[in-house]
Amino acid sequence: xxxxxxxxxxxxxxxxxxxxxxxxxxxxxxxxxxxxxxxxxxxxxxxxxxxxxxxxxxxxxxxxxxxxxxxxxxxxxxxxxxxxxxxxxxxxxxxxxxxxxxxxxxxxxxxxxxxxxxxxxxxxxxxxxxxxxxxxxxxxxxxxxxxxxxxxxxxxxxxxxxxxxxxxxxxxxxxxxxxxxxxxxxxxxxxxxxxxxxxxxxxxxxxxxxxxxxxxxxxxxxxxxxxxxxxxxxxxxxxxxxxxxxxxxxxxxxxxxxxxxxxxxxxxxxxxxxxxxxxxxxxxxxxxxxxxxxxxxxxxxxxxxxxxxxxxxxxxxxxxxxxxxxxxxxxxxxxxxxxxxxxxxxxxxxxxxxxxxxxxxxxxxxxxxxxxxxxxxxxxxxxxxxxxxxxxxxxxxxxxxxxxxxxxxxxxxxxxxxxxxxxxxxxxxxxxxxxxxxxxxxxxxxxxxxxxxxxxxxxxxxxxxxxxxxxxxxxxxxxxxxxxxxxxxxxxxxxxxxxxxxxxxxxxxxxxxxxxxxxxxxxxxxxxxxxxxxxxxxxxxxxxxxxxxxxxxxxxxxxxxxxx
Amino acid sequence: xxxxxxxxxxxxxxxxxxxxxxxxxxxxxxxxxxxxxxxxxxxxxxxxxxxxxxxxxxxxxxxxxxxxxxxxxxxxxxxxxxxxxxxxxxxxxxxxxxxxxxxxxxxxxxxxxxxxxxxxxxxxxxxxxxxxxxxxxxxxxxxxxxxxxxxxxxxxxxxxxxxxxxxxxxxxxxxxxxxxxxxxxxxxxxxxxxxxxxxxxxxxxx
Numbered sequence: 001x002x003x004x005x006x007x008x009x010x011x012x013x014x015x016x017x018x019x020x021x022x023x024x025x026x027x028x029x030x031x032x033x034x035x036x037x038x039x040x041x042x043x044x045x046x047x048x049x050x051x052x053x054x055x056x057x058x059x060x061x062x063x064x065x066x067x068x069x070x071x072x073x074x075x076x077x078x079x080x081x082x083x084x085x086x087x088x089x090x091x092x093x094x095x096x097x098x099x100x101x102x103x104x105x106x107x108x109x110x111x112x113x114x115x116x117x118x119x120x121x122x123x124x125x126x127x128x129x130x131x132x133x134x135x136x137x138x139x140x141x142x143x144x145x146x147x148x149x150x151x152x153x154x155x156x157x158x159x160x161x162x163x164x165x166x167x168x169x170x171x172x173x174x175x176x177x178x179x180x181x182x183x184x185x186x187x188x189x190x191x192x193x194x195x196x197x198x199x200x201x202x203x204x205x206x207x208x209x210x211x212x213x214x215x216x217x218x219x220x221x222x223x224x225x226x227x228x229x230x231x232x233x234x235x236x237x238x239x240x241x242x243x244x245x246x247x248x249x250x251x252x253x254x255x256x257x258x259x260x261x262x263x264x265x266x267x268x269x270x271x272x273x274x275x276x277x278x279x280x281x282x283x284x285x286x287x288x289x290x291x292x293x294x295x296x297x298x299x300x301x302x303x304x305x306x307x308x309x310x311x312x313x314x315x316x317x318x319x320x321x322x323x324x325x326x327x328x329x330x331x332x333x334x335x336x337x338x339x340x341x342x343x344x345x346x347x348x349x350x351x352x353x354x355x356x357x358x359x360x361x362x363x364x365x366x367x368x369x370x371x372x373x374x375x376x377x378x379x380x381x382x383x384x385x386x387x388x389x390x391x392x393x394x395x396x397x398x399x400x401x402x403x404x405x406x407x408x409x410x411x412x413x414x415x416x417x418x419x420x421x422x423x424x425x426x427x428x429x430x431x432x433x434x435x436x437x438x439x440x441x442x443x444x445x446x447x448x449x450x451x452x453x454x455x456x457x458x459x460x461x462x463x464x465x466x467x468x469x470x471x472x473x474x475x476x477x478x479x480x481x482x483x484x485x486x487x488x489x490x491x492x493x494x495x496x497x498x499x500x501x502x503x504x505x506x507x508x509x510x511x512x513x514x515x516x517x518x519x520x521x522x523x524x525x526x527x528x529x530x531x532x533x534x535x536x537x538x539x540x541x542x543x544x545x546x547x548x549x550x551x552x553x554x555x556x557x558x559x560x561x562x563x564x
Numbered sequence: 565x566x567x568x569x570x571x572x573x574x575x576x577x578x579x580x581x582x583x584x585x586x587x588x589x590x591x592x593x594x595x596x597x598x599x600x601x602x603x604x605x606x607x608x609x610x611x612x613x614x615x616x617x618x619x620x621x622x623x624x625x626x627x628x629x630x631x632x633x634x635x636x637x638x639x640x641x642x643x644x645x646x647x648x649x650x651x652x653x654x655x656x657x658x659x660x661x662x663x664x665x666x667x668x669x670x671x672x673x674x675x676x677x678x679x680x681x682x683x684x685x686x687x688x689x690x691x692x693x694x695x696x697x698x699x700x701x702x703x704x705x706x707x708x709x710x711x712x713x714x715x716x717x718x719x720x721x722x723x724x725x726x727x728x729x730x731x732x733x734x735x736x737x738x739x740x741x742x743x744x745x746x747x748x749x750x751x752x753x754x755x756x757x758x759x760x761x762x763x764x765x766x767x768x769x770x
């Protein structure tokens with residue numbers, strides 16, 4: 001069958017099970033867009049900025065486990081994707097981006113809207129292709145999707161010159177790929193598994209650290225069974241939050257810089273860390289030499305380069321965490337760890353997550369209310385900053401894989417488009433965006449997309465009229481010297497929402513929080529709730545960078561209470 | 565952990581890569597972005613059409629060497645990576661040296677060239693071009709001996725390496741990567757049983 005390049009791409013997307021594309025057209029990618037009406041199985045969601053397309057594809061990919069797809073035109077269209085692509089790479093999200101490029105004869109001439117997109121994106125994505133003829137397209141697209149979704153998933157970009165979209169060639173979609181340099185390893189080495197089981201048998205104070213790999217490998221059941229069998233307390237990294245239910249008795253919450261004090265103390269006191277599908281990010285370890293000083297470490301990851309990169313494992317295991325857990329499970333004895341678990345309970349009592357419960361509207365009140373009103377069953381998408389950490393600490397996730405956040409890259413502006421992508425991917429779920437007023441204004445143009453494409457995301461704007469996290473660091477490290485962190489001219493966000501044609505609600509008092517959240521959920525469409533929260537609230541606990549658990553700062557109000 | 569861990573050393577790493585546009589860029593970009601130090605890099609066609617071989621001289625401790633090989637393997641266009649640490653291999657480099665030479669010094673230079681089994685490949689009125697192959701030590705000795713005559717220009721190819729046909733105790737295909745180049749569990753930089761955590765460089769905040 002002869003197809004032109006544009007038709008080939010659409011047909012390949014259908015073959016790969018794609019039903020949704022986020023994008024915005026331009027000159028170079030037009031010939032592809034003009035083919036879309038011939039393929040009614042593909043829903044195109046017109047975003048207002050390419051960054052929104054990439055981040056929506058990211059949110060879609062995270063919640064569905066399918067490959068998120070975005071389109072952008074050449075030059076500025078493609079460069080606008082870069083932040084979204086880099087974030088998907090850091091957080092191992094399956095994504096394919098298709099970008100238009102200037103026609104082949106103009107490549108290298110600094111033509112209108114030309115940019116070296118494969119060069120620009122190369123260091124921040126898993127792989128990319130510059131297509132040089134329509135003939136190549138089927139193989140390239142097959143490989144792009146295979147690379148995006150297998151092994152450690154990540155974004156793959158396919159750059160297609162304008163004239164290749166209209167060139168005709170035979171379309172014969174390949175069944176297999178031939179990538180000898182790319183062999184993802186599934187099973188763990190059996191020797192290493194035995195050594196890991198030995199360490200586990202000897203351990204008195206084990207802690208299991210569950211990361212995003214559990215979610216990617218769909219190993220929720222295995223994780224729970226393994227944790228229950230071995231009676232391991234489980235700490236979930238920021239991206240691992242959806243890997244293990246928040247209300248499980250063995251869940252000890254988030255580790256790291258703003259993690260729960262008891263999780264950090266448990267790691268500090270432990271004699272064995274079982275790290276599953278996580279990468280010992282510096283926000284988890286703080287100063288590596290002070291991290292888990294008495295622990296041996298079993299580190300399981302599908303990416304061999306993560307083993308030994310930041311922290312030295314005692315037993316490194318390369319493999320898919322689901323396979324490795326199944327290999328380990330029969331070798332691990334049922335354990336009685338009452339002593340160790342009661343020690344952790346004691347830590348929990350001594351160092352609880354604390355926030356002031358008074359008449360003032362505080363950011364934490366909003367998150368607690370959303371958690372209660374949704375019964376912990378919503379998908380929560382956040383931006384980056386204080387509100388992100390409060391959401392991670394306080395929302396009680398009763399559903400798996402329901403926390404969408406920019407972890408590795410820490411890209412503000414992620415909240416709105418990623419929520420949009422998640423809602424499109426799972427239309428039956430309630431999706432809340434927990435946004436800060438800083439990050440929200442980086443991608444707020446996507447409100448128009450939500451209204452136009454009827455995407456009923458609920459936005460909780462935690463509005464403290466500042467870049468709260470940076471302001472907090474100025475409090476701590478720069479003697480309250482607020483350089484460029486206070487927003488003195490924020491718009492009226494309720495009017496803004498209304499201008500876009502969506503519902504806007506303002507909340508200034510604590511007793512209004514509950515009704516506003518309920519109203520937002522009853523409204524059949526996107527809603528923005530502007531919560532005017534206490535502006536000076538800081539996030540605790542806090543382990544200052546370059547230090548360890550010994551230097552952890554707990555909420556001064558909690559410390560004062562303890563003294564009393 | 566070996567005794568050498570933590571010290572700067574030179575390691576040779578050989579990678580078999582697809583001969584495609586942009587592959588060199590991908591490899592070099594990875595090296596730059598991860599702040600690895602590369603002493604030399606030589607690239608050329610291999611025995612298989614469509615595949616090229618790259619020889620890297622990597623500077624750093626064992627942890628760096630391990631990361632370089634692992635990060636190279638992650639690149640889709642890289643088919644196989646061998647680290648030649650502890651492997652019996654032949655190392656060669658080619659060098660072209662332009663040296664000042666007049667009627668009185670020429671014969672003395674020719675003697676040195678003969679001793680080094682090097683060749684004179686160009687003769688000018690007041691200079692010679694000498695071609696020499698060998699390991700770095702030999703090349704550097706030759707340049708030292710020629711320097712009194714006036715070394716005008718040096719071109720070096722970078723190190724090439726090939727595993728010898730007969731090995732001592734260690735494997736024949738390079739460390740930590742089997743002949744097929746599949747990913748093996750080759751993390752050597754491990755926390756040893758009973759060993760306390762060692763300090764590692766701190767990541768910057770922010």
